[in-house]
Amino acid sequence: MSLFSKKKVLVLFGSPQSHGTTRKLLDSFLSGFHQNKDWSVEEVSLYELSPHPCTGCRACAKKEGCSFDDLDGLDKSLRACDLLVVASPVYNSSFPAPLKAWLDRTQRYFEARFSLGMRPPIKKHRDAVLLLTMGSQEDFAVEVCTHQLERAFSVMNTSLVGCAVWDATDLGDQNKARAVEAAGGIALEILQKM
Numbered sequence: 001m002s003l004f005s006k007k008k009v010l011v012l013f014g015s016p017q018s019h020g021t022t023r024k025l026l027d028s029f030l031s032g033f034h035q036n037k038d039w040s041v042e043e044v045s046l047y048e049l050s051p052h053p054c055t056g057c058r059a060c061a062k063k064e065g066c067s068f069d070d071l072d073g074l075d076k077s078l079r080a081c082d083l084l085v086v087a088s089p090v091y092n093s094s095f096p097a098p099l100k101a102w103l104d105r106t107q108r109y110f111e112a113r114f115s116l117g118m119r120p121p122i123k124k125h126r127d128a129v130l131l132l133t134m135g136s137q138e139d140f141a142v143e144v145c146t147h148q149l150e151r152a153f154s155v156m157n158t159s160l161v162g163c164a165v166w167d168a169t170d171l172g173d174q175n176k177a178r179a180v181e182a183a184g185g186i187a188l189e190i191l192q193k194m
Contacts, residue, residue, distance in 0.1 A: 007194060009033050010081035011043040014088030014099035018045075021133040021169045024176070026087040029131055029164065029183040032191050039191075042077055046098035049074070053101045060108040061115040071105055083190060084126050084158060086149060090134035093141040095148070106152040113155045120157040128153060129186055130163040133179075135170035162186035 009030070015022035033039045052068045059067035066072075078084065088099050095103065112121035130149060134141055142165055150160050164186055166179030 006040045007038055007082040008077075008080055009039055009041045009083045009085060010077050011041065011085045011087060012099065012102065013043055013045045014047075014086065014096050015133075016047045016096070017089075020089075021166055021176075022087050022089050022131070025131050025133055025164065025166050025179055025183055026085070028180040029085065029087075029129070029187050032184070032187045036191060042081070044074055044077070046102055047096075049102075050098060051101040051105055054104040054107055058111070060111040064108070064112050064116060064118065064121075066105060066108045068105075071102065074102070075108075078156075079122055079124060081126055082124075082194065084128040085131065086128065087131040088133075088145070090132055090136075090141045090145065093138065093144050095145060103148060103152055106156065109152070109155045121155055122157045125157045125159070127161040127190065128158050129190070130160060131165075131183060132163065133166045133169050135168070137167045161190070 011026065011030070013022070013026065017023065030041060033041055049070070052070050055067075057067050059065075086099070088095050094100065109121040112118040128149070130146060132142060132145060142163065146160065146163060153160055164179055164183035166175055168175045
């Protein structure tokens, strides 16, 4: 398969810790994709990108796009990818600020759909996977994060097909094996399907 026909994984990395538990969970998920010559992986660190918060200016309701251009490159990568992976720690039962800022900025796709009549705002469909790490063992935090993504994905032609959670990280690695196994299983299923 040539470079131009490879399937694309886009990773939104939402942790400020480049070698922490979120990275370990992500690496376990991506290992099969890195070994498969039919896939390429692009990773975006949302902490490094530092998305501008949505200001509710409604420019996206008048013209497709956003008044801020800091996410234009990410939008292009999103539109081209076959698989979107969101890898993030949980902060206060939700996502950290840079990931939440990106999520708020997906308002441009809601406006494209409902104000501008673009159906769908993003033509190409993709599957998505959520990888979460958290110090606690609260199902509520997983529900909140999943709900937020599914809400945004509803206008982004994106389907959340899997979620792996490494919980109780405050207690060390006791739940690591279970989380890594779950992430690997989701990855294998995707690789076999696509």
